Amino acid sequence: MKRDRSVLGVTGGALAFLLLLLAPAPVLAELRIDITGGKVEPLPIAIPAFAGGGGEEVQTGRDLAQVISADLERSGLFRPLDPRAFIQNVAAGEGPRFGDWRQINAQALVTGSVQTQGDGRFRVEFRLWDVFAEQQLAGFAYTTTRQNWRRIAHIIADQIYKRITGEDGYFDTRIVYIAESGPAQKRVKRLALMDQDGANHQYLTDGSALVLTPRFSPSAQEITYLSYASGTPRVYLFNIDTGRQESIGDFPGMTFAPRFSPDGSRVVLSRSENGTTNIFVLDLRSRRVSRLTEGNSIDTTPSYSPDGSKIVFNSDRGGSQQLYMMSADGGGIRRISFGNGKYGTPVWSPRGDLIAFTKIEGGTFYIGVMRPDGSGERLLTQDFLVEGPTWAPNGRVLMYFRQGRGGSSSRLFTIDLTGSNQREVTTPGDASDPAWSPLLR
Amino acid sequence: MLLRVIAVAGTLLMLAACGSTPPEPAGGPGGLSGPGGISSSRFGPGSQQDLAATAGDRVFFAYDSAEISSEGQQILKRQADWLRRFGNVSVTIEGHCDERGTREYNLALGERRAQAVKNVLAAAGIPGSRISTISYGKERPEIPHSDDTSYAQNRRGVTTVN
Numbered sequence: 350m351k352r353d354r355s356v357l358g359v360t361g362g363a364l365a366f367l368l369l370l371l372a373p374a375p376v377l378a379e380l381r382i383d384i385t386g387g388k389v390e391p392l393p394i395a396i397p398a399f400a401g402g403g404g405e406e407v408q409t410g411r412d413l414a415q416v417i418s419a420d421l422e423r424s425g426l427f428r429p430l431d432p433r434a435f436i437q438n439v440a441a442g443e444g445p446r447f448g449d450w451r452q453i454n455a456q457a458l459v460t461g462s463v464q465t466q467g468d469g470r471f472r473v474e475f476r477l478w479d480v481f482a483e484q485q486l487a488g489f490a491y492t493t494t495r496q497n498w499r500r501i502a503h504i505i506a507d508q509i510y511k512r513i514t515g516e517d518g519y520f521d522t523r524i525v526y527i528a529e530s531g532p533a534q535k536r537v538k539r540l541a542l543m544d545q546d547g548a549n550h551q552y553l554t555d556g557s558a559l560v561l562t563p564r565f566s567p568s569a570q571e572i573t574y575l576s577y578a579s580g581t582p583r584v585y586l587f588n589i590d591t592g593r594q595e596s597i598g599d600f601p602g603m604t605f606a607p608r609f610s611p612d613g614s615r616v617v618l619s620r621s622e623n624g625t626t627n628i629f630v631l632d633l634r635s636r637r638v639s640r641l642t643e644g645n646s647i648d649t650t651p652s653y654s655p656d657g658s659k660i661v662f663n664s665d666r667g668g669s670q671q672l673y674m675m676s677a678d679g680g681g682i683r684r685i686s687f688g689n690g691k692y693g694t695p696v697w698s699p700r701g702d703l704i705a706f707t708k709i710e711g712g713t714f715y716i717g718v719m720r721p722d723g724s725g726e727r728l729l730t731q732d733f734l735v736e737g738p739t740w741a742p743n744g745r746v747l748m749y750f751r752q753g754r755g756g757s758s759s760r761l762f763t764i765d766l767t768g769s770n771q772r773e774v775t776t777p778g779d780a781s782d783p784a785w786s787p788l789l790r
Numbered sequence: 791m792l793l794r795v796i797a798v799a800g801t802l803l804m805l806a807a808c809g810s811t812p813p814e815p816a817g818g819p820g821g822l823s824g825p826g827g828i829s830s831s832r833f834g835p836g837s838q839q840d841l842a843a844t845a846g847d848r849v850f851f852a853y854d855s856a857e858i859s860s861e862g863q864q865i866l867k868r869q870a871d872w873l874r875r876f877g878n879v880s881v882t883i884e885g886h887c888d889e890r891g892t893r894e895y896n897l898a899l900g901e902r903r904a905q906a907v908k909n910v911l912a913a914a915g916i917p918g919s920r921i922s923t924i925s926y927g928k929e930r931p932e933i934p935h936s937d938d939t940s941y942a943q944n945r946r947g948v949t950t951v952n
Contacts, residue, residue: 533934559929561893575897582897582925603901603925606894619898621925624856624905626898647898663895670854670895691854693892707892733936736892752889754936782893 380457380479380486382426382514384745388769391428392513393454394421395480398432399461399473400440406463409471409498410440416502417459419546420520421509423763424746425770430455450480457486459509470494475505477512487512499548504790519741520545523786524748525563525572528552529759529779538781540574540587545785547775553587554594562737562782563587566609569786573597573607573616584618598631598638606649610677611657617641619649628662628679641679652697652704653677654721661685661695661704661721672706674721685723694737697721699787700744703766707736707749716749718766729768739785748774750781836876838951845872849907851945854891856902858910862947866907869949870914880920883907884948887928888941900925907947922952 382389396418399410414432421427436449439460450458461475470492477487487508491501500521507518528541540553540560554560558578565572572587576594583596584607597616598604606619610630617630628641628648642648646666653660657677664673672686672695686692690710697704701721708715708728714735717728734752741747745766752759759781761774774783834840841847846869849862858866873879885904887896904923912918933940 533931536929538929561897561929580924603897605897619894621898621901624902624909626901647895647902649898650892650894663892665895691891693895709890709892712890734889755934 380482380513384426384514384516384765388767389426391426392456393430394427394457394459394509395430395435395450395453395455396421396459397435397439399463399475400442401463403465405495406465406471409495410461410463413461413463413473413498413502413505414459416499416546416548417506417509420503420506423546423772424510425765425772426510426514445478445480447478447480447483450478455480457509457513459505461505466492471498471501473498473501473505475508477509499544500789503545507788516745517743517788519743519746519785519788521789522742523565523569523789524761524774524783525553525565525786526750526761526776526783527561527563527781528776529781530556533755540572541776541780542589543776550777553589553592562606564608564784565786567611567613567787569789571609571613572784573609575605575607584616586616597633598629598636600629600638604629606651608652610653611655617651617653617660619651628660630677639679641675642682648673650694652695654697655699655701659721661697663693663695672704672719672723685721686719686726687723688726696738696740698740698744699742702744705738705740705747707738716747716764718747727768729764729766730762730771735762737782739783741785742787748783748785750783752781836879836951841869841872841949841951845869847950848946848948850942851903851947853888853941853945854899856899856906858906863910866910867914870911870916873911873916873920880922880952882950882952883911883921883923884930884946884950885923885925886930886932886944886946886948888944889928889931889936890941891928893927896927897925900927903945903947907949911949 382392396414398414401407401410418429422429434453437446445458458478458480464472466472472492474490476485479486493501503520506520510518522545525542528539529536531537537556538560539556540563542553543550558576561575563572563574570589574585575582576585582603582605584604585594585596587594600620603621604618607616609616615630615632619626620629625645626647626649628651630639646664648662648664651660651662660677661674670691670693671684672692673682674685675682690708692706692708694707695704703718704721705718708717713731715728715731716735716738719726732751735749738747738749746763748763750759750761759779761780761783764771846865849865883904885900887900908921908923911921931944933943
C-alpha cells in the first residue's frame with residue numbers, strides 16, 4: 350500500500366483556522382438562496398483569481414478561484430461569471446468597486462489573497478461580498494501547507510455555500526468507490542479514493558481480489574467493505590492512514606453489506622448461513638457480535654438513523670423486496686415501503702429527515718427518497734440501471750452509479766433533492782458503489 | 791459416445807482451452823469434424839469437464855427465485871450420481887444472479903441459490919462436508935449482454951470441482 354500523507358490527510362496543525370476577519374454583517378436585504386423549495390435560479394457570482402505577490406502565489410490564487418468556482422457551479426445553485434467579463438481587477442489590491450460588479454450582473458463577489466509566510470506555508474484570505482447591499486457577508490483566513498491548497502478552496506466554497514443557503518456545504522469531502530476495468534465476466538474491481546471533485550485520485554487495492562460496497566467511518570479515516578481476498582466474501586476494514594486491511598468478525602460463511610454506526614463504534618452487516626441472510630451488529634472494540642434479525646428471509650443493506658436509535662433495511666420477508674425499519678437492538682420491525690415494485694439499498698440521510706433507496710419497477714431502476722415513516726416517496730432519477738445512493742453530509746445531494754447495457758460504462762453521478770441538477774462525477778475509468786465521506790474538518 | 795472414448799483414453803492433463811463453456815456434443819456440427827480441425831479438449835475422470843459432459847455442471851433459475859426447476863432436479867440427480875462415482879471429489883456451488891437486482895440483495899440471492907443446489911445434492915445422499923457454497927451475486931455474469939436470454943444464462947448455480 351503506497352501512501353502519501355500530503356494527499357491522504359491534513360494533520361493536526363497543518364490546517365490552522367486562523368482568524369475571523371470580520372463578523373458576518375447584520376442581515377438586511379438578504380442575499381440568500383432557499384434550497385428547501387423547488388428548482389432555483391442559480392445565483393450569479395464573480396470569483397476573480399485571488400491576489401498574490403510572487404509567481405507561485407499568483408498561480409495558486411488562480412487555481413483557488415477555479416476550484417471554488419467549479420464546486421459552486423456543480424451545486425447548481427451558483428452561476429460563476431466568466432472572468433473575461435470582469436471590469437475591475439481586484440488582484441490590484443483595492444476594495445471592490447461595486448458598480449463595476451453590478452454592471453456585469455454579479456450578485457455576489459468573492460475576493461481573496463495568497464501570501465507565503467516565513468515558514469513557507471500559505472496564508473489564504475477570502476471575503477464574500479453582497480454586491481447590491483455593498484456589504485461583506487463573510488471573511489476568513491487560513492494557513493496551510495502548499496500541497497493542501499485544494500482543501501482550502503473546498504473549505505472556502507463550503508463557507509460561501511453556507512452563508513448564502515443557510516445549509517452546511519459538502520465540498521471539503523472525499524469519495525470512496527469501486528474502480529472497474531476489464532470484461533464483465535471477469536471484471537477487476539479496486540477500492541479507490543478521491544476528493545469530491547475527482548481530484549487527488551488514488552487506488553487503495555491492487556485488483557487481485559474482488560472488492561465491493563465500501564463505506565466511510567464517521568471519522569472518514571476508515572473504510573468498511575466487502576472483499577473476496579480470503580476466498581470467502583467477508584467484511585473488511587481499511588485504515589486510510591496506515592493502509593492496513595483486516596477482516597472483521599469471526600463468522601462462518603459470507604458476511605457483507607457493512608455500514609458503520611453513527612458513533613463509529615459498531616459495524617452493522619449481513620451474514621448468510623444455510624441460504625438465509627440475517628442482520629448482525631459487531632462491536633469494534635469488544636468484537637462481540639449480536640444478532641438483530643431472524644428467519645428464512647433475506648435481510649440486508651442495513652443503515653442506521655443519524656442518532657443511532659433505528660436501522661432501516663431491505664427484506665423479502667413479505668414476499669417481495671421492501672424496506673423495513675427496526676430499533677437498533679432488532680426490536681419493533683415494521684415495513685415502511687408500500688409502493689409498486691421492489692425497493693432496496695435504503696440509506697438514511699445524515700439530517701435524519703429522509704431515506705434514499707433504489708427502486709426496481711417494470712424493468713427500470715430508480716433512485717428515490719422517502720420519509721422514515723415511508724410517506725412522501727419521490728423518485729429523483731431513473732435509467733436502465735441506477736443503484737446505490739449515498740448522501741452528501743448536508744443531506745441535500747445524492748451520489749449514485751449508472752451502468753449501461755451489457756455491463757458497459759458504469760459511471761458516478763450526483764443529483765440534488767429537487768432532481769433537477771444531475772452531474773457526472775469524473776473518474777479515470779468505470780466506477781460504481783460510491784460512498785460520500787462526512788465533512789473532513 | 792466419442793467423448794466418452796476420449797475421456798477414458800485421455801491420460802494427459804485436461805486443457806483449460808474450453809474455459810467454462812460446456813463442451814459441444816460429440817459429432818455435432820463444428821465439433822471434432824469442424825473446419826478448424828480437431829478439437830483437442832480432453833476429459834479426465836472426476837474433472838470439471840467430465841462433470842459438465844456427463845451430468846451438466848449448472849442449473850438455471852427464474853428471476854428473483856432460488857427454486858430448482860424439474861429440469862434442474864434432473865441435472866442435480868445426475869450430479870449426485872457422478873459425485874457418488876468420484877467419492878473423493880469435493881465441490882463448491884457458485885450462486886450467480888442476473889444484473890436486474892441490487893448488488894447486496896443479489897449477493898444474498900446468489901447464496902440462497904447455491905444453498906438450494908447443495909440441499910438437493912445433500913438430499914440425494916452426498917455428504918454436506920463435500921459441498922461448500924459461494925455467492926458471486928451479479929459480479930460474474932456468464933454472458934455479458936443485457937437481454938432476457940443472457941439473463942436466463944446468468945441466473946445459475948454452477949457446481950465446480952475443487
